[in-house]
Amino acid sequence: MHAEGSLTEFRAEIRSWLEQNCPQEMRDGRITDDAICWGGKNWVFSSDAQRLWLERAAARGLTVPRWPSEYGGAGLSRAEEKIFLEEMERINARPPLKSFGISMLGPALLHFGTPEQKGHYLPQIARGEIRWCQGYSEPGAGSDLASVQTRGEDKGDHWLVNGQKIWTSYADKADWIFALVRTDRDAPKHKGISFLLIDMEDPGVTTRPIRLISGASPFCETFFDNVQVPKDRIVGEENRGWDVAKYLLTHEREMISSGGTGLSGGRALGAVMAQMAGEPSLQDPTLRAAAIRCELDALATGLTIERYKDMAEAGNGVGDASAMLKYVGTELNKRRHELIMSACGSDALEWDGPAGSRAADWLRTKANSIEGGTSEVMLTIVARRILGLPGA
């Protein structure tokens, strides 16, 4: 807990640090996937400024502000992190680094990893040196995630992994994959899964991008053909990978949930829509009414994410309620983009028109309520685990 005074000091300190260290080119408020550095062995920096920004932030632990400093973080409290993010937003700074290592694997490693695993992987994630992808879904295991068939045979000092993953985001760009692999075929389906870390350069790993309706290919198919995975690359216990997977999913869902609330840098959706449409204010009363309703819901959803973070810090993890945050946040994001498309009218229909990537952004949001667990799966989690409604 921090006294108000020390938080005020912290704000002044972080403000002046940002002033001195965040390059001007990184203060353009661009927070879309294509503008942000994702790191990794093969990352090509879009500019010197992007490289500098990553190096400086990593040296200060600010790519992962809440992680302990021994693993490359800044050891900030939640209140301090909030101030850091506010100060970043104040100068429209891009995040220095974004990655699934930070948002998904890192929290799972912090919770389930061995000291060796933490000491090895976490600092590399914090410095943006390795890029991870997530090997969860399979052609036959979507909403029914625990029915994964990719199997790992015990060969003494390693597992021999064979199978196929799908919807592995950015697998073609990733250095490593964290994957759910069936290591006991006789156990009930939740009990025979292990959580393995696999080097994408290992012999037998191949990927193929999937072209989506947005024209982009952020997702891939990933194939494992007799891949040897050493035994020290398991997170958590053998056959207990489902616990790790669920823990990680709560973080993933929290991450996805915030997409709909902070897109416009604190500005109201209706104002952004009018600007995009080139109107002084929204002229269509029906559209304006929908924008206002969406604004109310976005403000309240943002507060809900804050409230759950406060609750998590007070000792009650977000847990199953991440399903609620994910459901509410992603459905909201889809609404926002439908409204933006309506406001822009035919301007938004050209792939490379004056409205830029509107259409691609709009189409991308359709995946929000599918990836990381569909809205329907989220509602079922709420109904069963939170409300205690009976199974069929």
Add this chain to the structure above:
Amino acid sequence: MEKLVKSQDETMLADSARGFLDDAAPVSALRHLRDAGRTHDPDLWQRICGMGWAGVLIPEDAGGSDMGHAAAGMLAHEMGRTLVNSPFLSSAVIAATALRQVADARAMDAMAAIAAGRTTYALAIDETHKFAPEATAMTAGRSGNGFRLSGTKRFVIDGGFADRILVLARAAEGLTLFDLPADRAGMDRTALNLIDGRDAARITFGNVEATGDDVLGQVGDAMAVLKPALEAGQAALAAEMSGLAAGAFDMTVGYLKERKQFGRPIGSFQALQHRAAHLWCEIEVTASAVLNAGRVLDGNPGEAALAVSLAKARATSTAQLAVMEGVQMHGGIGMTDEYDMGFYMKRARVGAEWLGDYGYHAEQVAALRGI
């Protein structure tokens, strides 16, 4: 700002409130009152005052506990849960907050009387079917050193039994707030029986005499006093409606678990599970807006308009969803008077209109957010 979680003290307050109300004012109390043809229960109000709740927003030197708006919201939430019929919002929240803006010796006495349960207040503001304080037409014409008030006020919640009436009128200098005894000559009160079983009056002012002493705050500057009072009332009403939604929801989920059709509990059907889960999400999102409004009123009261309107708008839509889903998921029994869901539905409709409906508060948010 304080965090968006209940402090230990607040948790204790809410828990003790729930324990008290489950005993003293369950929904059946409202039913008994209605069946007896009454719209107000003075004994219950005295017991509530005995708990110290009437002083939640009143300074300690006027006999209050001064616990703030977030705490008032938690009490209102619990009262919403069991549909408590009391003048808590009119007296302990709206009138107390108005008087507190003035805080001279007379206002302190008036607050002490509210906290002790000796005086109840009602706010007379609406003149048409919708909340629009700025459009107030009732006149306060000059008459010697004083005023003469003429016009009609509608939907004066608790106005049928309140001891005193806060009334908004238009003087030559602008909107002016008067604090009048309810038996002042020329005030014609008609107590009306609302759908939610509570009291609301129509009050006609026929050249009612008022002096300068009857003015709360400054002549022509009602909003300095009234705006904080309205915001406090709107935030507490939002909290009450979030409690109402939670109460209706608990009943509904209980029914889903217990009612069997086709040989299994209806709560095992995915169609109903998803509706219930969606409703729970809406209730959680609204709870955040409601707690935030209380926190902002306590921490930064001059800048609370956005937070308050957000809370009232969200609470209105969530409460309405909760009661509609409640009746639908109960099926036929939800339509019967014997079952309590109807009480929730009627109170939600009254709460939706009081102190500004969804559209009113959505427009406030839109204006503040530049839409």
